[in-house]
Amino acid sequence: MAIFKPTDDVIEEGKLLSYAGVVGVITGLGAVAFLVATHFFSVYILHNIAGYPLVEPRGEPELFEKLNKQFNPVLLVVITTIGGLLSGILVYTFAPEAEGHGTDGAIDAYHRKDGLIRPTVPIVKMIASAITLGSGGSGGREGPIAQIGAGFGSFFATKLNLTPRQRRILLASGMGAGVGAIFHAPMAGAIFASEVLYKEPEMEGEVFIYTVVASIVAYSTFSLFFGWKPLFYTPVFRFTNPIELLSYTVLAFSVGLFSVFYIKVFYGIRDLFKRIRLIPHIKPAIGGFIVGLIGIFIPDAISSGYGLLQRAIDGTAPIKLLLLVAVLKVLATSFTISSGGSAGVFGPSMVIGGSLGGAIGLLLHNISPSLVSQPASFVLVGMVGFFSAAANTPLSTIVMVTEMTGSYHLIVPAIWTATISYIVAQKWTIYEKQVKNRKNSPAHLLEYKRDLLEEILIKDIMKKDFASVSPFTSLQEIFRIFSTINDDDILVLDTNGKLKGIITLRVLKSLLAEKQLPPILIADDVANTKLITTTPNENLHNLMHKIGLKDINLIPVVDENDPTRVLGVVKRSDIIRIYNEITQKINRSV
Secondary structure, three states: OOOOOOOHHHHHHHHHHHHHHHHHHHHHHHHHHHHHHHHHHHHHHHHOOOOOOOOOOOOOOOOOOOOOOOOOHHHHHHHHHHHHHHHHHHHHHHOHHHOEOOHHHHHHHHHHOOOOOOOHHHHHHHHHHHHHHHOOOOOEOHHHHHHHHHHHHHHHHHHOOOOHHHHHHHHHHHHHHHHHHHOOOHHHHHHHHHHOOEOOOOOOHHHHHHHHHHHHHHHHHHHHHHOOOOOOOOOOOOOOOOOHHHHHHHHHHHHHHHHHHHHHHHHHHHHHHHHOOOOHHHHHHHHHHHHHHHHHHOHHHOOOOHHHHHHHHHOOOOHHHHHHHHHHHHHHHHHHHOOOOEOEOHHHHHHHHHHHHHHHHHHHHHHOOOOOOOOOHHHHHHHHHHHHHHHOOHHHHHHHHHHHHOOOOOHHHHHHHHHHHHHHOOOOOOOOOOEOOHHHOHHHHHHHHHHHHHOOEHHHHOEOOOOEEOOOOEHHHHHHHHOOOOOOEEEEEOOOOEEEEEEEHHHHHHHHOOOOOOOOOEHHHHOEOOOOOEOOOOEHHHHHHHHOOOOOOEEEEEOOOOOOEEEEEEEHHHHHHHHHHHHHHHHHHO
């Protein structure tokens, strides 16, 4: 009876899967702590002091008691300003890379830093983001928890002395685990971490199975504390009329173009704050002050804004409010994060896309009730279309929104809208650290060098002209030949043209240093007979692997069927030249 014995590769991959599970547990607990911290600050500071009307989606837990406090606009501005100041001081003092929306930091570490994130970053990110969001900053939880999970994955891999590839895998696993847990969307979290790395519709295949494991474990850990229900409660929406795709096409173009507006405003305000000649520690306070002013007039435009989404899904939010929130949420989010504050961009994107979608749905319903029979469905599809366009993540966004709402009945219009809006806004992205595709990722640079080297065959680069001598050629004649050629190597061929060895100038020079030499030396005496050879159909990558670090300048190209018949030679200088040309080609495309 045969007994299965796993190979070393299988054992290593099994270990890495178990490590991804550990990352999932820790990230799930981190998501619990992060949610509790944001709720604590929101309730005890934003609501119980300033009286800000906190309205959460029905799937969100009620963790702390809210007082019946009257709304105080002055205190709101004070709190948002102080929150920005505390966040800025914390971030720029201890971990400047924790500024902004977080996901970009994880993407950058994956592509350009071998998956390395400093251990202090996730801790600072958690506290600073909880303060920012809890004090009314307009931001989401995805960026902070993505960087928190990614930071732990990186730290765990470093402590285990894993390879850069394995560290990148655990970083992505932590990123997906955090998103899957905090948004009650385990499958979407796994896909998001694989998809968000690239601008083009491409997934990082080498991390996907590990992000699935980590995300499911994190979601399960998180749900043990807060339940298994989706974040938003939705009525049963159904897609039964193909003509409605016309209205969803209008929605797709609208949210696609509006996502470009969002991206340009977001980074335009970022550039504006960079030009302000103040220490970065206090710039988030300026952003917080402006956010507070926006919140005085339209409270739904700041903080998470999820309560408005729930009202829009329920059909109780008016068109005017939805349009105002869509525009002001862009400004509030930009002033919160682009000033240096710490929060995510996914949550605000859901609110912006959902608000705009809800408004368009109501407008089209008023024009033609038969064309748009369920205007509230445009809230969900608008969320999908807007973020897939803004982040270049159509697949994960479709799954994310369906898991967040527990509604799979709108999958056809969601795919339709996400695809069109993605095409409309493909040139732009809210995640500026994304690279175009795997080929453009520094993390995969060596893989593509290898692929290109494998495309080059020896027969395409070999030289058919080469110097040779017979085994009986005298040493004096060999030196004379070396003085007439530019090569440092001469092949030794017998009278039948069969390969016997190679004479190198380096070996001959070492012989001259010997005090006692035989009176007569011939080629056969000084030739190296332990040769590395190649064949015309071998590729350059294999040949470079065979050479390794050996000091070889000339490689004979022999017949595949007769390894003593020389067809030509390959020079080390030509190999180096071609390798450098390939490297420069790849670097220019990155």
